[in-house]
Structure formats: C-alpha cells, structure tokens
Amino acid sequence: MIKDDIRSYFPILNQEINGHPLVYLDSAATSQKPIQVIEAIKNYYEFENSNVHRGVHTLGNRATDSYEGAREKIRKFINANSTEEIIFTRGTTTALNIVAQSYGRTHVGEGDEIVITYMEHHSNLIPWQQLAKEKGATLKYIDLESDGTLSLEKVRATITDKTKIVSMAYASNVLGTINPIKEITAIAHEHGAVMVVDGAQGVPHFKTDVQDLDCDFLAFSGHKMCGPTGIGVLYGKKALLENMEPVEFGGEMIDFVGLHESTWKELPWKFEGGTPIIAGAIGLGAAIDFLQEIGMDTIEKHEHDLSRYAIDHMQTIKGLSIYGPQDPAKRSGLVTFNLDDVHPHDVATVLDMNGIAVRAGHHCAQPLMKWLQCTATARASFYIYNNEEDIDRLVAGLRTAKEYFADVFE
Template identity: 60%
Template sequence: MDNKLTTIRADFPILNQDVNGEPLVYLDNAATAQKPLEVTEALIHFYETDNANVHRGVHTLAERATEQYEIARGKLQKFINAAEPAEVVFTKGTTDSLNLIASTYGQQVIHEGDEIVISIMEHHSNLIPWQQLANQKHATLKYIGLTEDGELDMADAEAKITDKTKIVSVAHASNVMGTINPIKELTEIAHRHGATMVCDGAQAVPHTAVDVQDLDVDFYAFSGHKMMGPTGIGVLYGKRAFLEATNPYQYGGEMINFVHKFDSTWNEIPWKFEAGTQNIAGAIGLGAAADYLSQIGMDNVASHEQELVDYLLPKLEADEDVEVYGPANPDKHTGVIAFNIKGLHPHDVATALDMEGIAVRAGHHCAQPLMDELGLVATARASFYLYNTKQDADKLLAAIAETKEFFSNGIVEAK
C-alpha cells in the first residue's frame, strides 16, 4: 500500500492545495471523503454523453442511462456481497435509508409495549427515527451502554435485548470514538429473540470489507459521499423477504405497477422504493467509487488505516495534555480519533489547526447523547482515509503542540 500512496494521492487534485499558507492536510474524512478523478470523470461523462431519465424511454440515451444506473446497482451489490441487485435500494444517504426503515417497516412492526434497542454511541440519524417511532407507538426505547474502554457493553446488550424487542439498530463503527462494534454477534442475539437487525454502516463500508450475508443483518445503510462517491446518494440494503414485506416510502412515478382511480399496486423491489427521478448521476458516480476501492482492495484500505492508527493513537495517548476518547487499543479502533486538549474548547483547537492547514471536525458530531454519557460538550475529531500518510499524522501532532504552546503563552500574557 505504501508504494501506491503517491499514485493514489495524485488521484485527488483537491489535496494539492494550500490552506492558510500551509499544505492541506485533510483529516475530516468521517464527515465526507474526497473524490478521485475516476468518480468526477464518471459524472462528467454521464452528463456530457448519456444524460436522460431512466426506466422511462426507449430512445438510445434513455436506454444507456438505465443500463448504467442498473450496472451501478450491481456494483454495489457485489461491493457489500448482497445476494442480488434487487436487495440494493438507492437512497439519498444513510440518514434517508434509516428514516425509510423507521417510517415504513418500523411503523408496520412496532406496537405499544414493544421495545427498540439502540446504543448510546449512535449518530442522530440512527437515534432520532427510533426515538420518534417509540414515542408515536408508545414503545420503549432502550440504550446499550459502554464499557470503561469505550466499547459496546455486550453484557448489557444481552440484558437489554429481550423477547419484547422488535428492532435492534446499531452502528457498525462509531463516528466519534472509532469503536468497531461486533455486529455479527449482535445480530445473533437479536435474531435469537426474534428481533430485526438494522445496521448503520456509514463509518464502516468506506474503510473495511463488509459482507452483509456473513453479518446476517436484515437491513444495512450507508452513504456514498463517505466512500468517495458523490453527495446525495446512498444505499439501503435489505434482505429480499424484508423489502418485499415493507410498504413503499414515497409515492409517484416509477414505484408503481398499475394505478387505478381508487387503488394502486406497487412495482417490484428495489424500484418500489425509488419514486420519481432518482440521483442517476450520483448512482453512477457511486458505482465508480466502488470500482476504485475494489481495485485497491478493501483489505489494503483497512491495513493502511490501521498502520496510521497504530502510529498516531499511542502518541496522542502519551500526551498528558490530550484526552482521547474511545478504545485505547488501536486494533479496536477505526481511523476516527476524537480528542480534546485540556483547558481548550474544541472549536478553538479546530480553528488553530486550520491555521496550520489541517482540517478536522469540532463539535458534538451529531451524537449528543454520547457526549452527555462522556460528560462532554464537544470534541475535536481527526479522521483518516486511504490517501492520508504518517506525514499527515506528524503534522497533526506538531500542530497540536504548537496550539498548546500558543494558548499557554496567551494565557500567561493575559495575566
């Protein structure tokens, strides 16, 4: 992987720029990843040569657009090892996918007195839909807690998931702490109690090989823009039986079979969930991103990011002025590292790092219940991807040291 890094970075022109007079070090990949030339070129090619609506016309452009759109679906099926293309529904992204499940399947299966189980580390996208569904249905929402090391408490999971549980929905990896959750084990527990397993894969699919059949999850959601695809496109995977049993999310063109004055019948899956004109170019661009990652190899992507975490995490943990959140063991950690510099607000830290050309995120990261659990208001967050290097990690460490010195000197002068 190291031998390919120079070539890989050249595929991302946006990285070749200065920010505030310093070379850009982009470490906000958990928010969105940069796009390789293969993806942007796929978008341009579609709009310049094949732009037409899909599934509607018999003219040449419409047929070419439809073919590319469905080819992209097949690429995503293979990327996550779904059993068939029909199990891949194109959505706007993870948030849209999870809202789709909660607003359709969830409405169908959750009744008063039932239980929905999630974890305290969930992104709001995998929390609020279930929270609101529980409120509407007078069901009980339960949270799986954390261990002292920031891992999912599996003993608590065993206790919280009961025969009253109808849905379990947990992130494959935390967008704050980088914790990797044992989804396959959770799925086994959920199924043992007759519950449906939903997984938020937004922070996993871009970084490691995901096999939905091996995980045995019933639904799996992820976003295109976090895996170097366009924004506004994502995937909801669902087992055929679950998708067929789920009512449509929206109504209109393309999702119908027959429309009569007072009744309608629905198209087959996946199209019954894709009402109206979809993000055709986005789907094609996402297919190009899946091709790009597949050519590199997801095992290589995961290995490279693991090397960066192995290198950086112990150095941050050793800094007595830096508080790091999540597992201290790099093997249990993705390339997402949340931290604070003691005595400094995360927004001030992020601003100071930006002055050094380093892009990180600061805030509650759409995980306010987790922040409450950790006793925090916010954190800074550095998140790595396949185009990042150990030199990027070194620049982050140096900038953290400079930030501490700057604010220390400022406090002394203020006195």
C-alpha cells in the first residue's frame, strides 16, 4: 500500500490553486517530480557538470559514471539483456521515430503491411503513416471491441504474412486499456513481423519485463514516471539494433571520420549523436530508484484501487459518460469522461477553479475520438501521490460543473 506521507516528497503539491489545495490529476500528460529526482539533477549541476565519455579529468569521469549508471538502472528496471540495448532519446516520440526511420525504411517495402490500432497516440501513428506513404506499404488498423479493448481473434485476422511491423500502446492514454502485448507479440512473430511497443502509459505504472514480453522494441518517457522532461528510452533487441543505421549524425556517435567515409561507435552510442541528455538520464535513474523503493506491484494495485473507486463514484453522476473498460483490472490509472451537453474544456475550467487539474481535448488521439464519436473528452489520471480524497474532490467538482452549466442553459 502507498504510504499516506508519499505526497511530502513532491514539493509542487504543497500549494493552492485558485484558493484551493492542489489536486493534480494529469499524470498521464506528465507526472510530478519527487525531491529525490530534483536533488539528483541539482547535484549533477553543482558537483559533476561535465560532458561524458570524452574527458579524462575527474568531473568528466564522475559525469560518465552517473550517466552510464542510469543506463544500467534502466536495463534492470525493464529486464533487458544488456545496456547495449538501452538507447537514451528525448522521449517516446523520438524513440518511435528512430524505429520507423531506421528499421522501417530498411525492412518495409511496397505492398508490405504495418499494423496498429485505433487507440494509438499520434506519436505511434504518424511515423507509420509517413513510412507507409514513403514505401507504398499498407497501414492497417485492428478494430476495437465496444469497450475499447482488443480481441486476439481480430489481431489474428489483421496480421498476415505481409505484415512487417506491429506497433501498439502498452496502455491507452485515453481508454486506459491495457493491451495483451505478450500474446500479440507471439502472433506478430508467427508471421515474421517485429513488435514495437509504445510504453509511455505502461512502463511508469506496472512491472515491465521485455524478455518476458519478447517485444522487439519498447519506447517510453522519463517525465511520465517521476523523471525530468526531455529524456526517454528506446529499448531494442541487440541483433536488430546492430543492423540498424543511425538517424542522427555528428559528435559522440562516431568511431572514425574521414573525408568521404565514416564509421560508427558500437551500441548503444551510435544512436546518441551529440552531447547526450546527461542531467535528464541521471534524473531518470533517480526516479527509477524512487519507484522501485515503492515497488511496481504496489503502484499497480494502488492505481487499480483508485480507478475502481473513481469509476464507482463518478457513475453516480447523471449524464456522465465514462470511456474504456469498466473493469479496473483491464485498465491503467485513468478515467476519461464527458458530461452531457458540456464541452470538456468548460468542465476542466470549472475544475481548475476548484484547484483540480485534469486534461481536456483530443489527447493526441484524433482517430480514437472519431471512433468514440466525439471531438474531445476530459481525463483524470492518477499516480502514486493521489488518494481517495482527490477522487472525492473530483466528483464534487464535477457536480459543481454540472449544476453550474445546468443553471447557465436554463
């Protein structure tokens, strides 16, 4: 169970918004940062600030040890075989684009298929859309069940021997749906396709073991798991990464440069051109330490309990629609919803006036909004620092919004 004093580690939560104590329910967009992460970044800039890998002086060695130490923490966190399989990126978007531009351009040709779902974030849709256009390939979508889940029967019906890449979210940032990645990976491999996983909404919330999943690539962002912005990770199986070309060229990623030919460093550095995101990696390493101290199983249970509590109480509000699986065991810690006849931006504004931060809009998932037959939704997303009192405040705020707009439209 998450301890009641967990909030004390997050300085930003100790403030009022519009005269009310802050209730932060937007962790699917970005999580808040504990003091341990803030201090780790501060310590780097105060005592270790130097470029990595290049120097032989003390500060350079300290910085390199901290940077590469963070890579090892990430390797253990997702159970990768080697740090060679851990590529630091700017975030999930960059990581997915690397796979599309490097692996995709080499392995996808005219008439081939790329398979995704209607629930994908734009970051896991547009790169494949562009690759399909460039190569003359077919972009196929696995249809969703009425509750926003995937059936393995439809997965099997969509993936064929022409499929080269299957890519999907570990968990939907709108529906909260947790997808059966291990089973879908096995189906993809039966047809000779590689499996790419957008782990942005999965890795921060439940235990992720890439060897157990057997996925070929996994992308995730630090800022959604208590780490800083601007740092992310691409995991890839070593055999695949070794045969992929870099997509950025310059310092740090080279071995030898001649006038007309150059060679690249070994993994993982051939994909990390330029001065890397040193402070970000160190901050992410500190975030992983923090999450592991709590325990990923504990975090997962806490979020499922909050989701169950939220759904049960939000369903008592007449005219409120909740999207995605109703069973909290099938979803991550978020609830996406709409109030009848009230735009989600208006709902979010009323909640903000009561100190409650939620997200409103299309959530970078416009094809999914079309599938849901709406233009936008509101979303409350939970993390380790939220509790049932936060949900109670949300429900009270929604009742206030409903009453306010009922009076306005009378």
